[in-house]
Amino acid sequence: MMPEQRALVTNRDIEALAAQAAMQTPGVLRLEPTIRDLLGRIGPTGAARSGQGANRLHEGVVATINDGIARVHLDIATDITYTALQVAQTVQDRVCQGIRKTGLIPGNVDISILAIEPANATG
Template sequence: MTGGKISMVVAPPVIAAIAARAATGTPGVARLEPGVRGLLAVLTRAGRQRWTDADPAPTEGVRVRFTGAGLIVHVDIAVRSKGPAAEVGRAVQEDVAREVDEQTGQPVDAVHVHILDIEPEL
């Protein structure tokens, strides 16, 4: 296409997979927590996999929305008890926003982190 502008939007499941990897790679994060919405997504994904033989990247605990305000990512996590949970949450926000922007070229307008569990250190 010569002289035309090409527009591209990365699909929410791809963004969710990138966000999931970034969140679980953040120090202090024990795991993603699917919660009730995430469990429904797991069931939907499992059904889709059966019909299409696809094996999409795990995204349980991550939700992505495009709104008038831009790209919003919600991440539900469990953290390790070593260190302040709020610091881990802020680090997840930064890591997710950076990775999504770097890998997709789409800036993230907000990352909402919900800490649903604190895992004790053994």
């Protein structure tokens, strides 16, 4: 009998999972790219993260995996008609649930709300 094969979960996989969880949460308008995203793409630590460098797909999301623990930071904009704290807590819960499904342990899931605005705002 063959031992069970465990799929390799990368930082990029966790970033995609977190981005999807956030964007499917009522009250989240968008992910917010920041200077941290730019530095993460061009700096030595960004390039070293699983060889991703400038190929990051999810601006506003940074994930790291160490010793089976996935840590995530999301920068988001929320809809003014929702309570920002409740939106952030729901995003945290959804991201943690998704991480558990990968077989990893959720670490810190930090949410920064960078904007609170009407859903129909242009900009």
